[in-house]
Every structure is written in C-alpha cells, then in structure tokens.
Amino acid sequence: MSKKRFIAGASCPKCHALDTMALSKEHDVEKVSCVKCGYQMSQPEEHVEKDIRSNEQVIGVFKP
Template sequence: MTVRKKKRFIAGATCPQCKAIDTLMLFLENNVEKVECVSCGHQMAQPEPQVAKAVRNSETMIGVFKPE
C-alpha cells in the first residue's frame, strides 16, 4: 500500500543549495516537517521541539541518542 504525502510548494522560497527559486516543497513524513527542492533534491527537516531547545549556541549537535 502506497501512502501519499500531501506536498505544498513554498512560494518565493530559494533553495539554499542550488539557489533555484520556487522549487521548494513542504511535506510531512513520520510526523516531521520536511522541505525538498524538486530541482536538485536537497532536503531539510525541522528538528523536534525538545531537540531544538537542547542545542547550545557554542556547540554543534551531531545527533540525539534515544535508548529504548
């Protein structure tokens, strides 16, 4: 069974990688907002709120470990 994702284009947005205008689409995947450029395939994802709050300005986060 194929799950269709509703994709919306972001008017006036510029891709940070290829600099193309009006090529970014926004969609939800596993309850995470993602943006993808249809021109070059560059992807970005919005971090979860608890991850965004845990980031400190003077450090670089590589990932989040969630033991189960």
Template structure:
C-alpha cells in the first residue's frame, strides 16, 4: 500500500526548469522524496540511503556518461 504525505513547500527554493521561487513542494512516498514544481510540473526524486542500497545491489553499471 502506498502512503503519501501531504505536500511541504520548500521556502526559498527555485525551480531549475522555470526559475520560479517558492513553488517547490516536497512529498515522500515509499521512502522516496519527490520535489515537484507546482508552477511548471518539473519533478526531482531522491530515495533514502536504505532504499538505494536494496535497489542498487542488483544493478550492473555499464558506464557513466558525462555531458
């Protein structure tokens, strides 16, 4: 079952896509934090370290590409 907490706005945060200030809202769902811009819809996610450990142990990295 998915448990979703209510949105918490991040004071002073600027959206990397639309550059609007005070539009980023933070939610946490299944151990993954998601920041969403309520202005343009841009989303960023970050999982907790214990979630990443479980997910990453079964992955194989072929290469890392830099722009």
C-alpha cells in the first residue's frame, strides 16, 4: 500500500466535502481519492496528455 498525502483546501467534486482528498501513487500513476465517499481520479496517460497539448494554442506566457 502506498502512502497517502492529503491535499489541503481541496474539495471532492462528487460529495463536495472539504479536506478529504488524498494523493497516492500506484504503479507510477498518481491517483487522487476522496476518503469520505470513495470518488477517484487518476493522472491521464502520457500519450493522451500529449495529444491534448499539441492541439492547444498558447496566448501568453507568464514569467514571474
């Protein structure tokens, strides 16, 4: 079992509970889950993310 790190100030998109979202990593995939209702999200696969990014247009770059 992997270690979970809680995300401060995050609310669950399903049950809207505050401070219940935990980040864990399984098989090199980051997963976010709600400890209250069990809702889960995972990081998109790399080839999907590349396809999405290649079609986006950048309108500006912020350099602090």
